[in-house]
Amino acid sequence: MPEPLLTHTSDKQLSSASSSAEASRSDSRSRRLASRISHAERKDQLFRQALLIAGLIVLCLVIAIFLTLIVGSIPSFRATGIHFFWGKVWDPVTEVFGALPFLAGTLLTSFLALFISLPFSLSIAIFLGEYFPPGKGKNYIAGVIREAVELIAGIPSVIYGFWGLFVLVPLVRQLEMKWNVLPYGVGILTASLILALMIIPYAASLGREIINMVPAELKEAAYSLGATRWEVIRHVVLPYARTGIFAGILLSLGRALGETMAVTMVIGNTSVLPKNIFSPGNTLASVIANEFTEAASKVYLSALIELGLVLFLVTTIIHLIGKRIIKQFST
């Protein structure tokens, strides 16, 4: 907490300065000045407190969600114990619950989606950030692309789900028939493709902003040394912007981990450990969405809440790892 302390001392200095001024020249002008300063000081403090409270509320919410998940998982934890995390069977009838197939489904789809989307989001970021930055000459196509990328982020996920089910699934099925795998059409691969499309805007937009902020002096220096555009991007722009680009990737990964509706509609919803990327599967979020409304027994409901806890932990761990990598990048 160094900042609040700092402002506090400077506040004090201000007030002591104003009091000494009052002592030396006790006319009405300085008094008015003093009251104005203390007034501003009070407002400043009020503003700071408002910010602090807003921040604390968010912190409390996160902690409260975490605690709620833990309390809700207690009956399931009592019934299944630690085995829950690597159990392979999910059987609501006999109340045997294991999260491994869903954990595997979540991680597989998210990282596969990230892998697929990376070349696209990176190219879009470089194209819009370096080749056609906003304001530098009007380029019609760049404008359209920028709008389209932002639009992709705004489409509700259920629409992606329907589009996936009716357009992407038949395409994947044809592909699977060609490759001689079971032509389900739905499955891990289809879900990853949909996810990849959905998360492109997050990495692309953040990457574009960061690339746009690379100082012109750096780039001009490189050009003056005879670097080509490719060399400037490769050796100046990307290294400078890598922290921001990675933060964008982390953001899109977070989105992929939690995405529910679109994935549910195209992943095939089978509670079996996926054998390869063509097999149908299930993710943590989609199981919760599927089964929560009709989960009547106490342990069953609690097992679904525990899935939520697992998702929470996975997201937190990946976030922390990402933070570490960013830190290493920036030093």
Add this chain to the structure above:
Amino acid sequence: MKKTNLISLAIASMALLASCGGGQQQQSQSAASSQDNKTLLGAGSTFVYPFYSKVFNVYTQQTGIKVNYQSIGSGGGILQLINKTVDFGDSDAPLTDDQEKQAGAPVVHIPICAGAVVLTYNLPGIQDTLMFTPDVLANIYLGKITRWNDPAIQAINSKVKLPNLPIAVVHRSDGSGTTNIFTNYLSKISPEWKSRVGASTSVNWPVGLGGKGNEGVSGLIRQTPGGFGYVELAYAIQNQMPVAKVRNVSGNFIAPTIASTQAASNIQLPADAKVFVTNTSAPDGYPISGFTWAILYREQHYGDRSLDRAKELVKLFWWVTHNAQSYCADLHYAPLSAAAQATAENLLKTITFDGKPVLETSAQ
């Protein structure tokens, strides 16, 4: 110093949040009992929602009594009733022993209307209606019959030339009453299904893909040549999907219709109506059908409920199980059979307030 301050502030505001939540719960708890008696509250099954929303609207116009029904799912409806935040719950499955224990006091299951689960398929070029026996159905869902031209299927459908296609089995991925009825049926006709899988709103399926909701299942079937799955009767009628005939106990192949679903429940029912009418003994009954039940407390004087409120509630369900039944067919639900209606009447008569029957004092 500063840090401990922060933490204590965080804890304080968390306690504040928690107390807010608690307060809200208390508020809604008393809502069911102390609100004006012109509005009754219900929650539960999504399956019955279109029917309820139609008939409750008519009821409001006729009597001025409003009924606020939230279709949050059967499990949620039962939970709300147990927490006494609603006047009635609605469930597509009877309460389990565990749930009855949680309820604390006896509840009654009033049958409201019936629905059927139909089998639909996608076989390009085949116009005829396919027929299935219980054995074949169970073996398909157990993963033992995997191709359409399997001798077992071909034998029942001797007139149809079945293709050499794999059967793409589809089931519901979301927990649903439809799945409950279907798996209950399979458990009754196949001992292996009963021991390996069992019956519930969601089960551990041996084979097949999961589609979310009726639309998800039918979407997968329509796209996959060789697709096979089950949907609700109303959904199949509305979308004019091909539906299969299923052989019932009497040996007749029955097409799923509103009439054959209604006929399925026209059998000797137990007094508490807590029964799945799957695999019915009625000769003209479709074997895969079931009720949706309104669940009420038998003794209505709990919390600070008034006699008037109890009377309105019983009156409402008398009306729903009698006059309102005429709305069923239009909405593709099967009305109660004579036997089911008689059972509902007897059950409504058992509802009491301070030990006295509500229905007699309300001059119905």
